Amino acid sequence: MNPMEPFRQEVREWLEANCPESMRSPYRSEADVCWGGRNFEFQSDDQRLWLERMAGRGWTAPTWPKEYGGGGLDRSQEKILKEELARIHARPPLLSFGIAMLGPALLKFGSEELKQQHLPPVVRGEIRWAQGYSEPNAGSDLANLQARCEDRGDHFILNGSKIWTSYGDLGDWMFCLVRTDFEAPKHQGISFVMFDMATPGVSTRPIRLISGKSPFTETFFEDVRVEKDQVIGELNKGWTIAKYLLTHEREMIAGSGLSHAGTAPLSKTAIDTIGLDNGILGNTPLRADIARFEIDERSLDLTIERARDEVKAGVSLGAAASMFKYYGTELNMRRQELLMAIGGSDALVWEGAESKDGQAPRQWLRSKGNSIEGGTSEIQLNIVAKHILGLPG
Amino acid sequence: MALVLNDEQRMLRDSARDFLTQRAPVGHLRQLRDNGSETGFSRDLWGEMTDMGWTAILVPEEYGGLDYGYSGLGLLLEECGRTLTPSPLLGTALTGVAALLRAGTPEQRAEWLPAVAAGERILSLACDETGGHRPDRVATRAEPHGNGYRLTGTKTAVIDGAAADVFIVSAAADQGLALFLVPAGANGVTVEPYPALDISVAARVTFDQVEVPASALLGSPDQGQAVLDHILDVARIGAAAELLGIAQESFGRTIEYLKERKQFGVPIGSFQALQHRAAQLHTEIELSKSVVLKALHALDEGAPDCAELASLAKAKVSTTAHRACCEAIQMHGGIGVTDDFDIGFFLKRCRILETLYGDRNFHLDRYARLRGY
Numbered sequence: 001m002n003p004m005e006p007f008r009q010e011v012r013e014w015l016e017a018n019c020p021e022s023m024r025s026p027y028r029s030e031a032d033v034c035w036g037g038r039n040f041e042f043q044s045d046d047q048r049l050w051l052e053r054m055a056g057r058g059w060t061a062p063t064w065p066k067e068y069g070g071g072g073l074d075r076s077q078e079k080i081l082k083e084e085l086a087r088i089h090a091r092p093p094l095l096s097f098g099i100a101m102l103g104p105a106l107l108k109f110g111s112e113e114l115k116q117q118h119l120p121p122v123v124r125g126e127i128r129w130a131q132g133y134s135e136p137n138a139g140s141d142l143a144n145l146q147a148r149c150e151d152r153g154d155h156f157i158l159n160g161s162k163i164w165t166s167y168g169d170l171g172d173w174m175f176c177l178v179r180t181d182f183e184a185p186k187h188q189g190i191s192f193v194m195f196d197m198a199t200p201g202v203s204t205r206p207i208r209l210i211s212g213k214s215p216f217t218e219t220f221f222e223d224v225r226v227e228k229d230q231v232i233g234e235l236n237k238g239w240t241i242a243k244y245l246l247t248h249e250r251e252m253i254a255g256s257g258l259s260h261a262g263t264a265p266l267s268k269t270a271i272d273t274i275g276l277d278n279g280i281l282g283n284t285p286l287r288a289d290i291a292r293f294e295i296d297e298r299s300l301d302l303t304i305e306r307a308r309d310e311v312k313a314g315v316s317l318g319a320a321a322s323m324f325k326y327y328g329t330e331l332n333m334r335r336q337e338l339l340m341a342i343g344g345s346d347a348l349v350w351e352g353a354e355s356k357d358g359q360a361p362r363q364w365l366r367s368k369g370n371s372i373e374g375g376t377s378e379i380q381l382n383i384v385a386k387h388i389l390g391l392p393g
Numbered sequence: 394m395a396l397v398l399n400d401e402q403r404m405l406r407d408s409a410r411d412f413l414t415q416r417a418p419v420g421h422l423r424q425l426r427d428n429g430s431e432t433g434f435s436r437d438l439w440g441e442m443t444d445m446g447w448t449a450i451l452v453p454e455e456y457g458g459l460d461y462g463y464s465g466l467g468l469l470l471e472e473c474g475r476t477l478t479p480s481p482l483l484g485t486a487l488t489g490v491a492a493l494l495r496a497g498t499p500e501q502r503a504e505w506l507p508a509v510a511a512g513e514r515i516l517s518l519a520c521d522e523t524g525g526h527r528p529d530r531v532a533t534r535a536e537p538h539g540n541g542y543r544l545t546g547t548k549t550a551v552i553d554g555a556a557a558d559v560f561i562v563s564a565a566a567d568q569g570l571a572l573f574l575v576p577a578g579a580n581g582v583t584v585e586p587y588p589a590l591d592i593s594v595a596a597r598v599t600f601d602q603v604e605v606p607a608s609a610l611l612g613s614p615d616q617g618q619a620v621l622d623h624i625l626d627v628a629r630i631g632a633a634a635e636l637l638g639i640a641q642e643s644f645g646r647t648i649e650y651l652k653e654r655k656q657f658g659v660p661i662g663s664f665q666a667l668q669h670r671a672a673q674l675h676t677e678i679e680l681s682k683s684v685v686l687k688a689l690h691a692l693d694e695g696a697p698d699c700a701e702l703a704s705l706a707k708a709k710v711s712t713t714a715h716r717a718c719c720e721a722i723q724m725h726g727g728i729g730v731t732d733d734f735d736i737g738f739f740l741k742r743c744r745i746l747e748t749l750y751g752d753r754n755f756h757l758d759r760y761a762r763l764r765g766y
Contacts, residue, residue, distance in 0.1 A: 267766045281766045291761040299709050302683035306396035313397050323676045384675055385668035386640075389648055391664030 004311070007077055011084045018053045020046035023091050033095050038126025038172050038289040061099050064107065068115055069123035075312070097166065098122035098129040104248050105192070109233040109241050130171030130197065132219060140379050143186045143239060149178035149193060149226060149359035156193070156226040161218060164373065168204040168217030171197050181236050194230045194240035209369050211365040249374050250325035266335060267292055268340050286341055293334050300327055319387035326380035329370035336367040356389045394690045396683060407464055412740035413522050417478040419735045425479065426592040431674050433594035434479040442480060443512025451490040456506035462751065463692035467634040467685065474638020476744050479593055481515045481553045483631050491514025491627040496612030496620045497679065501574065517557035518628065519548035519598055520621060526751040528563065528569040528621055535564035535571055541606040542566070544573065547599045547652040552749070554596020555586035561611060563621055568615035573609045575600070585747035587706065591741040629750045632708035638686050640678050640714035641740040643721040650725055667724060674720055677713040684709050695729045701763045708756035718743045
């Protein structure tokens with residue numbers, strides 16, 4: 001018998017008993033899932049129950065150590081958990097930058113006290129985290145960031161602003177890159193700090209995008225008090241953590257750009273919308289574009305599968321994450337372009353049944369940011385050229 | 394099966410690379426061309442490949458083979474792509490053997506497989522009749538004649554045509570498409586070899602009322618199309634593996650050149666206009682590696698989606714290798730288009746392999762059909 005079989009059986013039985021029926025359907029948008037936090041309003045009792053039960057087992061952060069509230073699972077157990085969740089179409093109990101971004105940084109660089117303080121509430125979905133990275137004059141050149149965090153003896157005082165904070169208006173705490181040494185070369189004066197966004201002097205303003213939605217905010221700091229014990233790693237060594245997390249973020253973006261779990265294959269949408277003539281899509285140039293897209297999509301899926309197998313065999317992914325981020329986002333943008341082509345004038349409807357109230361055009365417009373956020377495609381190509389191919393300059 | 398090489402496969406690849414770079418680097422191909430080779434490959438080198446067991450890799454042990462599978466042979470083809478080493482490995486050791494494994498009778502296997510494993514026989518698939526690959530459109534006829542058949546028609550783009558001992562010929566019979574094993578020396582067979590642009594030697598082969606016994610039939614006469622599709626899919630995946638080697642080597646040489654070549658006082662590889670194209674190409678090559686590995690595994694596992702993966706691999710890797718070879722020439726600048734410099738040989742071999750068994754447009758179309766659109 002497969003040695004993992006008893007674990008799978010246990011997971012399956014537990015999910016059967018504990019995943020509420022209404023949580024077993026694909027979610028349509030990020031608005032349909034639980035993000036947790038002080039001010040989150042559960043949409044149903046089932047949603048609250050599902051989070052509590054999963055968090056109780058530490059399965060909202062399955063691979064984190066148990067002492068910090070995590071599930072303590074190894075990679076193969078985590079894979080089984082994911083497979084069993086997918087099998088019953090379970091919604092994620094919690095979407096969280098705390099789990100996806102802050103946790104990996106704290107686990108790798110944080111002190112024991114900081115891990116004990118911050119990780120368990122993240123697992124339980126009690127605190128919602130926001131990320132403060134980009135600034136108006138620090139986009140692709142992130143290390144040029146200017147938010148000033150000055151030493152005032154027993155605490156710091158932070159002034160400046162961040163931009164492109166995902167759901168900044170909904171965050172409870174922020175992990176933030178700030179400048180703590182104003183004389184040092186730009187990469188060496190940066191620290192990684194955390195503070196409560198309810199602290200006086202923190203304010204946010206939503207940024208309305210071309211999609212009509214506002215998933216990002218500007219975030220302003222006016223004499224904000226930051227406690228001295230809320231620095232991850234060493235003071236002025238924050239750039240190392242930032243780079244680690246950026247790599248991590250790219251892997252996630254690449255992965256999510258591909259997780260078409262729940263989305264129909266592009267060709268199926270085309271068949272359902274346009275119909276077939278004599279067994280093929282009558283619009284042959286569009287048909288060829290769709291086939292090219294599906295070939296590239298499958299090629300990337302297989303490459304992610306191969307990268308995972310290599311990681312299991314002990315090869316580290318490293319700068320290859322940039323390759324996945326670049327290709328994954330470009331591919332999603334191609335998908336959105338093709339969906340617009342398939343939809344024709346129906347895809348132009350902003351409000352109305354033809355486009356499910358603008359779903360198609362809004363997603364298309366939103367996708368234009370994919371090759372910019374998390375490091376532009378051009379930055380990713382720079383990283384591949386320098387760190388994988390070893391090209392000079 | 395995990396998409397990584399195991400230790401044994403890595404050793405096979407490394408030893409193949411050592412052998413090919415020492416015994417048959419690109420200079421070997423150049424020498425064959427300059428000497429006007431009649432077969433397009435070296436019989437001596439083929440003998441050495443045989444001694445190392447390369448011709449026996451797919452052959453089951455009961456027929457004197459190693460039974461090592463498609464993934465192993467794919468690695469060898471990839472390495473041959475890197476050095477552009479010409480040989481009947483693709484046509485005989487892969488495609489020919491796959492045909493016998495798929496549809497051969499015990500007698501046919503016993504007759505041909507040990508001989509192939511021993512490097513004594515060269516097989517060649519003769520299925521194309523027009524410049525465009527249309528394996529389902531066959532004018533060659535197989536008429537019942539006595540207890541056997543009589544074949545009439547002309548095949549083109551028959552690889553290793555000058556050296557082949559036996560052809561695997563597709564022909565329209567009463568029941569549908571059928572395949573036959575036809576010795577090159579049979580009465581009525583005319584072989585017209587011609588050099589292709591990469592110096593390999595293909596042939597037009599004419600069958601003029603060629604009489605073959607019923608025992609020459611490969612597979613049943615009503616299953617010929619399915620058998621041929623499978624044989625072609627194996628050949629396509631093999632060609633993709635060789636193209637992958639070509640793409641990696643031409644790209645690797647280009648990256649080295651970008652680091653060495655100076656203009657305006659700096660290495661040209663420091664220019665972002667070239668860096669981004671190189672990084673994009675690197676990504677495409679990484680994707681191509683995964684696709685080839687997956688397709689070879691599918692053959693070894695007898696997976697139901699071999700046809701889809703064959704078209705995926707052929708379309709994807711052809712596109713990648715073509716781009717790699719064209720960029721190699723552009724980034725090498727003037728010397729890239731000179732005959733003295735080796736990089737042009739990669740483009741030539743690439744063009745052959747991307748056209749063979751259906752080019753990227755053929756497989757784009759086929760992939761869409763297989764997926765129901």
